Amino acid sequence: MSAVIIDGKQISASFKEKMRERIVELEAKYGRKPCLAVIIVGEDPASQSYVRGKIKAAAFVGMDSRLIELPATISEEELLGHIADLNADGGVDGILVQLPLPRHINSDKVIEAIVPMKDVDGFHPMNVANLWLGLESMVPCTPKGIMKLLETTGINPDGKIAVIVGRSNIVGKPVAKLLLDANATVIIAHTHTADLKKITLQADILVVAAGKIGLLKGDMVKPGAVVIDVGIGRNSEGKLAGDVDFQSVSQSAGYLTPVPGGVGPMTITMLMENTIECFINRMNAV
Numbered sequence: 313m314s315a316v317i318i319d320g321k322q323i324s325a326s327f328k329e330k331m332r333e334r335i336v337e338l339e340a341k342y343g344r345k346p347c348l349a350v351i352i353v354g355e356d357p358a359s360q361s362y363v364r365g366k367i368k369a370a371a372f373v374g375m376d377s378r379l380i381e382l383p384a385t386i387s388e389e390e391l392l393g394h395i396a397d398l399n400a401d402g403g404v405d406g407i408l409v410q411l412p413l414p415r416h417i418n419s420d421k422v423i424e425a426i427v428p429m430k431d432v433d434g435f436h437p438m439n440v441a442n443l444w445l446g447l448e449s450m451v452p453c454t455p456k457g458i459m460k461l462l463e464t465t466g467i468n469p470d471g472k473i474a475v476i477v478g479r480s481n482i483v484g485k486p487v488a489k490l491l492l493d494a495n496a497t498v499i500i501a502h503t504h505t506a507d508l509k510k511i512t513l514q515a516d517i518l519v520v521a522a523g524k525i526g527l528l529k530g531d532m533v534k535p536g537a538v539v540i541d542v543g544i545g546r547n548s549e550g551k552l553a554g555d556v557d558f559q560s561v562s563q564s565a566g567y568l569t570p571v572p573g574g575v576g577p578m579t580i581t582m583l584m585e586n587t588i589e590c591f592i593n594r595m596n597a598v
């Protein structure tokens with residue numbers, strides 16, 4: 313058996329095409345386009361590449377963007393000052409601070425400084441609380457993208473067993489909540505899970521976000537399961553690779569996302585969607 317590959321790049325392209333049309337309509341209705349502000353601190357090449365991708369996607373869908381590049385030596389106070397300015401700026405709908413930040417800056421404090429209404433990443437405690445309470449909230453981009461990828465398989469999570477490997481605040485926990493909302497029976501595995509294979513073999517839907525290249529092997533997957541690989545790392549040859557051993561898992565899974573070209577493009581696309589959502593919420597609030 314060979315898995316159907318979930319083409320995140322293509323799915324994401326079709327979402328972006330629809331957003332382009334939507335933004336033209338929104339501009340006609342509200343007199344301006346949505347605007348995303350991205351702050352990057354320092355010169356980490358991976359962060360710079362992610363930020364470039366975000367700005368490029370914003371241009372592609374036809375929204376405005378602002379890139380604020382700050383030196384790694386900036387003080388926490390100065391950074392908070394930039395956020396306060398963007399919070400107060402009526403022309404900015406979404407604010408994203410690229411993580412990780414230099415060690416001398418408290419990321420939690422920075423995330424909390426963004427007004428929840430412009431929190432396109434959905435990391436502000438207010439948005440996190442609202443998500444867990446089932447109230448209206450900004451849903452973090454990667455988990456949101458994972459749910460959209462799942463939808464394309466036509467497999468309804470209702471009544472299925474979903475296993476998530478990883479319990480981070482940005483992927484594992486929110487995706488668990490979204491799958492719970494979709495009526496799946498959810499199991500979260502992590503570094504203290506005693507027998508990972510025993511757990512993953514139960515999964516009809518398996519989301520792997522451990523940050524360990526090739527962790528999930530084919531014999532850990534129930535035949536026909538949907539496998540979503542969130543991991544991004546570099547293998548020994550320096551090539552991008554995920555947490556799933558693609559070769560073996562593609563033999564047992566029913567559906568599988570590749571790395572690159574799976575979850576990654578959807579994360580950026582959902583950032584565009586969240587910015588549009590923030591824009592509409594703000595336009596309707598005034």
Ligand code: NAD
Nearest residue numbers: 454478479480483502503521522523542543544575576579
């Ligand atoms: P993290 O390091 O914050 O969390 C990893 C989680 O995996 C932890 O909860 C840990 O308990 C668990 N884990 C680690 N090793 C394990 C093991 N051997 N067995 C079981 N559980 C294990 O990472 P994160 O921020 O959630 O990111 C996870 C991966 O996803 C990384 O590779 C990251 O680069 C990638 N990522 C990709 C996107 C995207 O857009 N594609 C977005 C966010 C993160």
